[in-house]
Amino acid sequence: MVAMLTRTALLGLAGLTSFAFTGPGGPPSPLEWGTGPLTVDALPRITYVAHRGGAREVVENSMSGLTAAYQRGTAQVLDFDTRVLRDGTVVVMHDATLDRTTYTHGAVRNLNLRQWRGVRLRPKNTLPAGRHPERPPTAAEVLDRFGGRIVLTMEAKDPKSVGTLAAMIRARGLTRSAFVNSNDPEVARRVHRLGLLSQLWRSAAQMRTDRPERWASFVDVLDVDYKARDADLVRAVKSGVPLVWAHTVLTDAQRDRALALGCEGIVTDAPGRLAARSSTQRGARP
Structure with a gap:
């Protein structure tokens, strides 16, 4: 069935309109965005990133x-983490390991795909009732479902997977629609050399000497x-890196401070609450 395009204004976000694509009563349906996939050029001036999908809400x-x-x-932007079987x-x-988030124990790297399909995620008790255990996805499944419909960012927890991720992203025409994230500047350099969008995260301790x-x-x-x-955040904003996002933000005060210091994106576990209540977003970047 032809996908329905619903245009929903974000609550409290003056000047910004969000597009949500849904099939009747179901998950996102296949769609086209103009003549090609949605890319980073369509991101608003202030961007909200659903960290691990929004881990306080889902x-x-x-x-x-x-x-x-x-x-x-x-x-x-949808954020997720990747590891290699x-x-x-x-x-x-x-x-x-599987211990914290699933009903299974042991190292992720010890499983093959057949065994992975038997793993079930364990919802946290803090989430709303009615959550059912589900199989964790593969990276290919996430790229196939959301690639080109929304900007994605994936952290390569196993640096050796960067080449595989690059091939997957290129094969789907998503080189301008997906970031590959790492804490290691040399991995970020490799991501860039592979023709991908690179994202580098840094801790507060690292930023003191960065x-x-x-x-x-x-x-x-x-x-x-x-x-x-403050001085470290301002130095990052003035570094010449095209975009600076702040992680992992949970409160209005944390968000407002990061934006006041010049950050252009908010990586949050609570995008449904923080983004809807924001009064700082003012439309798309020129």
């Missing part, structure tokens, strides 16, 4: 959680810890 790194964040429309399959998972201007030629997004000192 089951983190789950297909249902990413779908909920996408359909809500308050985030313009022993057979080389890239899957969506933050931790190196010289981010050194990364301006190969980092597309500098993803900074909101807990960093």
Whole structure:
């Protein structure tokens, strides 16, 4: 069935309109965005990123959680983490082990794809009731479902997976629609050399000695810890890196401070609440 295009104004976000694409009563349906996929050039001046799909509001790194964040429309970027199984399959998972987020135990890297399909995510008790265990997705499944419909960012927890991720992104025509994230500047450099959009995250402790201007030629997004000192955040903003986002923001005060210091994006576990209540967003970047 032809996808329905619904145009929903974000609550409290003056001058910004979000597009939500849904099939009748179901998940996002296949669609076309003009003559090609949605790219980073369509991001608003202030961007909201649903961290792990919005881990305070949904089951983190789950297909249902990413779908909920996408359909809500308050985030313009979906974030997820990737790891590699022993057979080389890239899957969506933050931790190196299954212990915290699933009903299973052991190292992610010890599983093959057949075994992965038997894993079930365990919803946190703090989430609304009625959540059902579901299989964690593969990276390919997330790219196939959301690629080109919304900007994506994926953290390569296993640096060796960068080449595989690059091939997956290029094969789907998403080189301007997906960031590959890492904490390692050398991994970010490799991502850039592979023709992808690179994202580099840094902790508050790292930012005390970082010289981010050194990364301006190969980092597309500098993803900074909101807990960093004011001077360190300002230095990041003035580094020459095209975009600076703050992570992982949970409160209005944290968001407002990061934006006041010049950050252009908010990476948050609560995009449904923070983005809807924001009064700082003022339309698309020129």
